[in-house]
Amino acid sequence: MSETSAEDRIWTVPNLLSFLRLLGVPVFLWLVLGPKEDGWAIGVLAVAGFTDWLDGKIARAFHQTSRLGRLIDPAADKLYVFSTIFALLVREIIPWWLVAAILLREAFVGCSILVLRKYGYRALQVHFLGKAAMFNLMYAFPLLFLASHVGWYADIAQIVGWAFALWGTGLYWWAGVLYVVQVRQLVTEAKKE
Structure with missing residues (x-):
C-alpha cells in the first residue's frame, strides 16, 4: 500500500x-x-x-x-x-468567564487558521501543550460535575477540578499563542518568496 x-x-x-x-x-x-x-x-x-x-x-x-x-x-x-x-x-456549575476564556481562545486560533489557508497552508500539527491543555480540561469537567453534588468527595473534587480547569485554560491559551507565533513565521516566509 x-x-x-x-x-x-x-x-x-x-x-x-x-x-x-x-x-x-x-x-x-x-x-x-x-x-x-x-x-x-x-x-x-x-x-x-x-x-x-x-x-x-x-x-x-x-x-x-x-x-x-x-x-x-x-x-x-x-x-x-x-x-x-x-x-x-x-x-x-461554572461561571461565564471561564466559558468566555475558552471560546475566546478558540476564536483567536481560528483567525490564524484562516490566515494560514489564505497563504495555502493547512492547519498545523497539534502542539504538545495543546494536548496537555485538553487533558487538563477533560479531567476538570467531570470533577466539577462531581463537585456540584453533596458528598464527602465534593470539596476535594471542587479543589482538584478547579486546579485542572485553571491550569488547562492557561495551557490552552499558551498553546494558542505558540500556534499563532508559528503561523506568523510561516506567513512571513511566504511573503518573502
Whole structure:
C-alpha cells in the first residue's frame, strides 16, 4: 500500500473510535441536560477520554494514521469541550468567564487558521501543550460535575477540578499563542518568496 493511499484510509480502528466518540456527544448532552444523570454523563466523558488516548496509541503503533483521523480526532475533542462547558454553564456549575476564556481562545486560533489557508497552508500539527491543555480540561469537567453534588468527595473534587480547569485554560491559551507565533513565521516566509 502506498503512503498516499494509507493516508486516505477511512476504515481504521482509530477512526472508528473517533466516530464512536463523536456519537457520545449528544448522549452526554442529553444525560446532563435531560434527566440530569451526572454519573452516566461522567462515564461518557471517561470513555471519551480513554478512547481519545487509545485511538492515538493504536494509530501510531499500527501505522493507521490518516488524513480523516487528523480531522475528526481534534474535532471530537473540541465538541466534548464545547458541549461540556455549555452543559456546565447551563447547570450553573461554572461561571461565564471561564466559558468566555475558552471560546475566546478558540476564536483567536481560528483567525490564524484562516490566515494560514489564505497563504495555502493547512492547519498545523497539534502542539504538545495543546494536548496537555485538553487533558487538563477533560479531567476538570467531570470533577466539577462531581463537585456540584453533596458528598464527602465534593470539596476535594471542587479543589482538584478547579486546579485542572485553571491550569488547562492557561495551557490552552499558551498553546494558542505558540500556534499563532508559528503561523506568523510561516506567513512571513511566504511573503518573502
